[in-house]
Amino acid sequence: MNNAYLSYNNIVSALGNNSNDVIDKITNEQSGLELIDDKKILSEPFCASLIDNLALNTIFEDFSDKKNEYTRLEKIMIVSLGQVIQKANISLTERTGLIISTTKGNIDVLEKNSIFPKNRSYLHVLGQAIKKHFGFINDAIIVSNACVSGILSVAIAKRYIDANVYDDVLIVSGDMVTRFVLSGFQSFQALSQTPCKPYSIYRSGINIGEAAASVLVTGKINNLTTESVEILGDGSCNDANHISGPSRKGEGLYRSIKIAIKEAKISPAEIDYISAHGTATLFNDEMEAIAFNRLGLSKTPLNSLKGYFGHTLGASGLIETIVGMHALKNNMLYTSLGFDKLGVSQNINIIKKGANQKLDIFLKTASGFGGCNTAVIFKKVQYA
Structure with a gap:
């Protein structure tokens, strides 16, 4: 059985566009949550963490000059995964796996004002877009199992390395704040208009956030980082x-x-x-x-x-x-x-x-x- 390690990593979120910036904010107890009042998304104010579109498009230019060809989720994922691939200096061979974990994927393309065809909502189409952009040889493995998807992907990557199917597996996870997602949680009366309070007697529900995260899962001891x-x-x-x-x-x-x-x-x-x-x-x-x-x-x-x-x-x-x-x-x-x-x-x-x-x-x-x-x-x- 081969050992599996988590190595190079990245987080793109309201707290920053790389893991170190995000960790600094968490250390200083800074939250990315804010009250949003946008009737185009939800009829009442809601508390959420959103990625700044201007900052996203600026950093996306480092990875592609075709920003109109990608959905917002795809851009967030490409920015996150692209930084991991660059830092790891890894070659994408037949021994490199790709896992994409998401709950709803490009669900926003089903909205009336979307410029993208409806089939972009299919998860396998999302996988093809990420695969093609980076030039992966293998098809993306899509993990969509509600809110365990991100950590379940780590377990699946470990098993691929244990079984000697891949030497390396790159994971990118992402979801967005959309009308579909918000209305679903609103129907459960689960949304809080104030910052959430996990485990508190005063907790009143969840806040939704959007982000992407990426990590290299590897069996190679010589490709690790100080936080591996x-x-x-x-x-x-x-x-x-x-x-x-x-x-x-x-x-x-x-x-x-x-x-x-x-x-x-x-x-x-x-x-x-x-x-x-x-x-x-x-x-x-x-x-x-x-x-x-x-x-x-x-x-x-x-x-x-x-x-x-x-x-x-x-x-x-x-x-x-x-x-x-x-x-x-x-x-x-x-x-x-x-x-x-x-x-x-x-x-x-x-x-x-x-x-x-x-x-x-x-x-x-x-x-x-x-x-x-x-x-x-x-x-x-x-x-x-």
């Missing part, structure tokens, strides 16, 4: 409870983490930090607290990063994994922004204020509509 981590284990389980409501006992998440811990050959006590899902909805946060307690993780430092980005859907798991990589490198626990007073039935150790602490292993979890749950465990790479 090894993937120790992963697990995915569907609790089959409800189309939008998770198991009240956290069964799917509990089993996913348990599977990941078993593969990683560690004990729960060896996990130094949890990067949780933490959507700030009533049922998700409660379910997570129950699952973590069932595994003996109630005292493990934990945060949700939704207070910085909002919920970036299919990109969230990968973005939060990249932040976790930098947390291990910097030996830094980042504040769970928005948290004030515990509002779940089980005790969990929310990071109320950023602090330095020696970190070696972290757990990333995600849960999504349809009952999907994924957990992946990462370990800091020790350099001689």
